[in-house]
Amino acid sequence: MENIEFGIDTFGDVPSGPSGELVSHAQAIRATVQEAVVADQAGVDVIAVGEHHRPEYAISSPETVLAGIATATENIRLSSGVTVLSSDDPVRVFQRFATVDALSNGRAEVMLGRGSFTESFPLFGYDMADYEILFDEKINLFNELLGEKPVTWNGTTRAALQDVEVFPKTESGRLKTWVGVGGSPQSVIRTAHYGFRMMLAVIGGSPERFAPYVDLYRRANDQFGHETLPVGLHSPGFVADTDELARELMFDAYKEQRDRIGASRGWSPMSRSEFEHEAAEGSLYIGSPETVARKIATTVQSLDIGRFDLIYSGGAVDAGARLRAVELYGTKVIPLVREMLAEKPAKINN
């Protein structure tokens, strides 16, 4: 358990500025860099930025943002969360991440996913009917590229490659690769098949319900003969100096975002009591550093995970409060979780 890692995740949500109005996309991107710099200084292990193609999120090209963060930080590792591989080109994704890896002296990680939103499919000319085969084939090609040797590959969703080398090469010889999994057993098994790390997206309900996926991943990983790899989990939350302040800062923005997404997915509007229930027993890590740390420690122990990422930017929260949340997460929450875990060691060694 001593190697447990703590990250922060963002989609570059457009925050609100001092006057309460939304800032520009460009300011939102710079806010993300600023948050990464604060996280780096505060000792956060990793920042993951996610790809979306919607007006409320400023990040459509995670690697470009990570490259900007790379030269402005010293220690923090740099991940996407996620790169929508299905609608991208594995060769381009490899090239961009290898470049981020170079810029950051080897701090890049890739997190591949199919995307929970579907905007990227029509935007880049893909058919939703090919949802499964696109990811299947592209993750297969990406795995080949990770060897950094000449690649010969063919499939139906992308041009074949015959003995092709891709540049730049990395210094370590291999990019650390995660797959973001929303909860399909096939995704879990595919992730284990390639020996990739698994990041569970748990955005609502009790985290414990994901225990079967953690077990499935471990068993599949063993059967494929791979080394034991830590499982990660990411969930939304917010940290402020007090529980009350955290709720006050986050509720409106969180509800606005949840209801907007929910409108297109048939969810009913979120009530305050539902919000409080998620905070108390679900997957919302909100409150004072002590409150958030206790909740994270409980999740880490009950699921025996090796990495926890807080999605710290849910909706149009005030930009200054968001920066403060990142600082509190790094300087208060992480040390507290480590203390709590040291006092009460995990059931299974990770």
Next chain:
Amino acid sequence: MENIEFGIDTFGDVPSGPSGELVSHAQAIRATVQEAVVADQAGVDVIAVGEHHRPEYAISSPETVLAGIATATENIRLSSGVTVLSSDDPVRVFQRFATVDALSNGRAEVMLGRGSFTESFPLFGYDMADYEILFDEKINLFNELLGEKPVTWNGTTRAALQDVEVFPKTESGRLKTWVGVGGSPQSVIRTAHYGFRMMLAVIGGSPERFAPYVDLYRRANDQFGHETLPVGLHSPGFVADTDELARELMFDAYKEQRDRIGASRGWSPMSRSEFEHEAAEGSLYIGSPETVARKIATTVQSLDIGRFDLIYSGGAVDAGARLRAVELYGTKVIPLVREMLAEKPAKINN
């Protein structure tokens, strides 16, 4: 002429390290960032980084490198040189440059081209037979995207778009766009048609032979009713403290690179006298700051251009010498050219 701009261009050529051996791709990328930082401090106006997919060049994703430079510099403008639009997706290119623009507080420029090497075509699944239509259609779509309004577009080389908005938006509302032109009149006219800036690639022979292209661009630009735009030119060279040292530092690497490229294009190996001839009367800007400045001033005046970019990294030159060349270019060459031009104003006001 007072607004003339001076830039440096690189493809991220893998330089040699202290022991004379080639450094890694990752080190070459970091060397580029370091050179950009020195250029920024030395007052160079712009750095342009080019896309290649070959082992001797470390940059396959210019925008990712520019993003790393963006957060490490203050004033220098950031361009590609070029982005191979034919084998890329205009939507992705727009998104990545808009992100670099955000990271750099509005310092991004795009330079589009068809690529003088052809590796990217099979790598990304394009047919060389579509060389013309790919660029035609993609530059057309890119121009639509630059409006930053909902786009409706269709063509044969990419999926159609129906009333689609692309994110992030820029703060200025429009990315400054150049087209890299090798010397085809059609390219010149197309560039003027869209009102894009024109950058002439003059890699050998007398620069004056490009005067007809400058005239054609100006006439076409006028006929299309666009504002008068400066024409740029980029050429290879190297700056050191003395003429002799510059030649000594550059010759072997330049010849090795020229002969390697030439072998696939049917050129005969370059002799020392050919090298000297290019330095004396052709398009090689090599020598002491005074020598290089005089040559640049002559070219600027004879062609009445508004921007001159020095391709400062031709082949596996020593990394330390390359950094010094950038410093000399910024601190010595540029001020000398400005002085020379002030003493002898251009024939035509730019």
